[in-house]
Amino acid sequence: MVKRSRIVAFLLIIVLLGSTMGITTKDILHKIKLGLDLQGGFEVLYTVEPAKKGQIIDKKVLADTAEALDRRINVLGVSEPSIQTEGNNRIRVQLAGVTDQNKAREILSTQANLSFRDANDRLMMDGSDLKQGGAKQTFDENGKPSVSLTLKSASKFAKVTKQVLDMAPNNVLVIWLDYQKGKDSFKTEVTKKNPKYLSAPRVSQVFNQDTVSIVGDFKVEEAQTLAKLLNAGALPVKLKEVYSTSVGAKFGAQALHDTILAGIIGVAIIYLFMLVYYRFPGFIAILSLSVYIYLVLLIFDWMNGVLTLPGIAAIILGVGMAVDANIITYERIREELKVGKSIKAAFQAGEKNAFTSILDSNLTTILTAAVLFFYGTSSVKGFATMLIVSILMSFLTAVYGSRLLLGLWVHSKLLNNKPTWFAVKKSAIKDIKENYDTLDLPTRFDKLDFVKNRKKFFVLSGVLLVAGLIILLMFRLNLGIDFSSGTRVEVQSSTPLTTQKVEDAFSKLNLEPDDVVISGNKNQIGAARLIGVLSKDQIANLKTQFKKEFGEEPSVSTVSPTVGKELAKNAFYAVLIASIGIIIYVTVRFEMYMAIAAIASLLHDAFFMVAFFSITRLEVDLTFIAAVLTIVGYSINDTIVTFDRMRENMHKKKRLKTFQDIADVVNVSIRQTLTRSLNTVFTVLITVVALMIFGSESIRNFSIALFVGLVVGVYSSIFIAASLWVVFKARELKKKGVIKTVKEKKKYSDQPQV
Numbered sequence: 001m002v003k004r005s006r007i008v009a010f011l012l013i014i015v016l017l018g019s020t021m022g023i024t025t026k027d028i029l030h031k032i033k034l035g036l037d038l039q040g041g042f043e044v045l046y047t048v049e050p051a052k053k054g055q056i057i058d059k060k061v062l063a064d065t066a067e068a069l070d071r072r073i074n075v076l077g078v079s080e081p082s083i084q085t086e087g088n089n090r091i092r093v094q095l096a097g098v099t100d101q102n103k104a105r106e107i108l109s110t111q112a113n114l115s116f117r118d119a120n121d122r123l124m125m126d127g128s129d130l131k132q133g134g135a136k137q138t139f140d141e142n143g144k145p146s147v148s149l150t151l152k153s154a155s156k157f158a159k160v161t162k163q164v165l166d167m168a169p170n171n172v173l174v175i176w177l178d179y180q181k182g183k184d185s186f187k188t189e190v191t192k193k194n195p196k197y198l199s200a201p202r203v204s205q206v207f208n209q210d211t212v213s214i215v216g217d218f219k220v221e222e223a224q225t226l227a228k229l230l231n232a233g234a235l236p237v238k239l240k241e242v243y244s245t246s247v248g249a250k251f252g253a254q255a256l257h258d259t260i261l262a263g264i265i266g267v268a269i270i271y272l273f274m275l276v277y278y279r280f281p282g283f284i285a286i287l288s289l290s291v292y293i294y295l296v297l298l299i300f301d302w303m304n305g306v307l308t309l310p311g312i313a314a315i316i317l318g319v320g321m322a323v324d325a326n327i328i329t330y331e332r333i334r335e336e337l338k339v340g341k342s343i344k345a346a347f348q349a350g351e352k353n354a355f356t357s358i359l360d361s362n363l364t365t366i367l368t369a370a371v372l373f374f375y376g377t378s379s380v381k382g383f384a385t386m387l388i389v390s391i392l393m394s395f396l397t398a399v400y401g402s403r404l405l406l407g408l409w410v411h412s413k414l415l416n417n418k419p420t421w422f423a424v425k426k427s428a429i430k431d432i433k434e435n436y437d438t439l440d441l442p443t444r445f446d447k448l449d450f451v452k453n454r455k456k457f458f459v460l461s462g463v464l465l466v467a468g469l470i471i472l473l474m475f476r477l478n479l480g481i482d483f484s485s486g487t488r489v490e491v492q493s494s495t496p497l498t499t500q501k502v503e504d505a506f507s508k509l510n511l512e513p514d515d516v517v518i519s520g521n522k523n524q525i526g527a528a529r530l531i532g533v534l535s536k537d538q539i540a541n542l543k544t545q546f547k548k549e550f551g552e553e554p555s556v557s558t559v560s561p562t563v564g565k566e567l568a569k570n571a572f573y574a575v576l577i578a579s580i581g582i583i584i585y586v587t588v589r590f591e592m593y594m595a596i597a598a599i600a601s602l603l604h605d606a607f608f609m610v611a612f613f614s615i616t617r618l619e620v621d622l623t624f625i626a627a628v629l630t631i632v633g634y635s636i637n638d639t640i641v642t643f644d645r646m647r648e649n650m651h652k653k654k655r656l657k658t659f660q661d662i663a664d665v666v667n668v669s670i671r672q673t674l675t676r677s678l679n680t681v682f683t684v685l686i687t688v689v690a691l692m693i694f695g696s697e698s699i700r701n702f703s704i705a706l707f708v709g710l711v712v713g714v715y716s717s718i719f720i721a722a723s724l725w726v727v728f729k730a731r732e733l734k735k736k737g738v739i740k741t742v743k744e745k746k747k748y749s750d751q752p753q754v
Contacts, residue, residue: 037309135230137227270687278330296393365634371577475617489528513528593725612708662733
């Protein structure tokens with residue numbers, strides 16, 4: 001009897017989820033904060049240095065400096081800035097949405113130490129004599145913009161003016177901002193356009209008053225900014241800029257549009273594939289994937305996270321990875337149906353048997369994402385955060401969400417005797433034997449002998465690895481400024497660009513780019529790399545001139561040599577720690593030989609990605625490292641699915657006695673999991689290809705790295721990892737004296753000891 005209440009419950013859940021998502025999604029999307037790479041903005045990393053001799057930079061000084069910077073940012077009127085202290089002497093500031101990036105850089109780095117000096121540069125008064133909040137923009141008697149200051153002590157000002165008056169004929173009181181002894185002097189600088197020099201009023205009498213006016217060559221906006229800076233207070237330290245990046249608003253908007261378009265196309269193709277290939281379970285997968293996307297955005301909003309371009313890529317990539325769990329489960333259910341089980345029994349057995357594979361593969365990916373978060377920086381950290389959230393939500397929706405929704409239909413009995421709804425033909429189960437097990441199922445790949453041909457794949461990989469090593473030694477890597485230090489400038493034009501046109505623009509500024517790359521569908525994007533780090537004044541001038549030349553403010557990134565070395569070191573540590581973590585986990589969950597084989601396979605994949613980037617001369621930056629670690633975490637999924645089936649088949653045999661037993665376990669396991677391995681990587685490749693074709697130029701190399709890693713990863717999971725385990729296991733059994741027969745010698749000629 002059909003239990004219609006289950007169908008009603010299913011429909012109610014869908015209506016409830018659909019209405020909730022429909023009502024709240026727009027609000028969630030509106031509240032999520034966008035990173036500077038999606039709305040334009042400015043990011044800078046400062047090294048905090050002592051402002052005076054003997055000053056110690058400790059946590060309190062860092063906190064005070066961060067608080068002072070926050071007051072500076074209020075001057076800019078930027079909402080929700082990000083100010084983070086890093087290590088013992090660094091502060092990172094992110095200002096998404098700031099419009100005047102030159103002004104932002106100037107205000108942040110200006111120490112704002114006001115000083116009153118005589119003609120001999122002797123300090124008479126400083127910013128500490130200024131009343132809190134005592135600066136305001138005014139106009140002098142001639143109507144020119146000025147800054148009025150309210151002092152703490154009128155008597156002290158009277159004493160200062162008397163001393164200056166006595167210095168006739170040099171009775172001037174010079175007002176400086178961030179005066180530096182030995183570099184700034186009234187005698188030499190007063191006639192130059194020095195931004196530190198504010199004014200030098202002549203003292204004609206003793207002033208016993210608590211107000212003073214700075215009258216310089218100000219514009220109204222400049223006077224207002226100076227007043228606000230003085231009210232914000234001086235920085236207690238000096239700030240040295242060691243890393244910065246800025247993104248124009250148009251770049252951000254275009255990147256957001258392109259990446260969302262890529263995501264929609266990729267997800268739509270995945271939905272279509274699941275529906276066509278898996279039929280009704282595919283429809284359930286579409287529902288759970290839609291809930292997954294909603295939950296990821298909801299959780300990220302609750303976390304008050306900042307969504308970056310790589311973060312969106314992580315969501316799109318996460319959709320492909322979320323499909324994996326559904327594919328593994330549905331393939332298991334189909335196997336149970338093919339051995340003659342009822343729909344209900346197949347559903348229960350399939351869910352149970354798929355769980356361990358899904359759990360193991362998700363945990364290893366979370367492990368690498370956590371390492372990436374710990375060692376990543378800025379947008380890479382955003383990618384790692386989103387990847388972790390995506391994995392957790394995909395596990396929740398694919399394992400429990402899909403189980404609930406599909407279970408309602410299964411337990412309603414409406415699907416009884418309808419295996420075709422699960423894409424299983426009745427002809428596939430008509431000749432079943434009694435006590436036939438899923439591990440005995442024939443597959444379309446039964447003629448393939450992976451173990452017999454392992455030497456061919458070892459030789460192929462060996463040749464390619466040697467060739468890749470030679471290529472790497474000859475061409476090396478085209479390191480981006482993240483690792484090599486320097487300056488990167490990216491400009492977007494409404495008209496097609498040429499290399500010569502971009503180089504000419506730099507020549508006008510007496511700058512010579514190391515290389516220029518033109519990209520975009522209409523050659524409207526130009527990227528140039530310069531050796532050396534441009535100063536903030538050079539960057540400000542470049543932004544101004546390029547905006548006049550091309551109509552849009554360029555994106556500029558700078559990395560100092562120190563930071564470049566640190567990023568390279570952290571990238572190495574990240575890959576190393578992720579590999580060690582995987583070895584430990586797979587050893588505990590499976591066995592040591594499987595762990596070694598898995599890591600050898602992963603290093604094989606990572607090296608191919610490196611070699612590919614070497615020969616193609618694609619730029620290697622931090623997003624490339626993110627791609628490598630993503631592949632390290634993801635490609636082991638297929639390997640673990642195969643190892644999980646190998647573990648099942650070994651339990652069935654109970655004991656491996658001959659080399660043939662080892663070969664049978666591997667061959668059968670790969671054949672049985674090959675369809676799901678190909679399907680899972682295919683769904684992820686769909687999203688990656690969509691990102692490559694339709695996504696933003698900013699993550700094009702990241703997408704290419706993922707594509708290469710996924711293709712090589714599925715190859716190594718099928719042809720390398722399991723075959724390496726064969727070699728290790730055969731040696732172990734030989735040492736124990738377990739393998740004693742010679743029946744396999746002719747078939748497996750590379751095992752003369754057997």
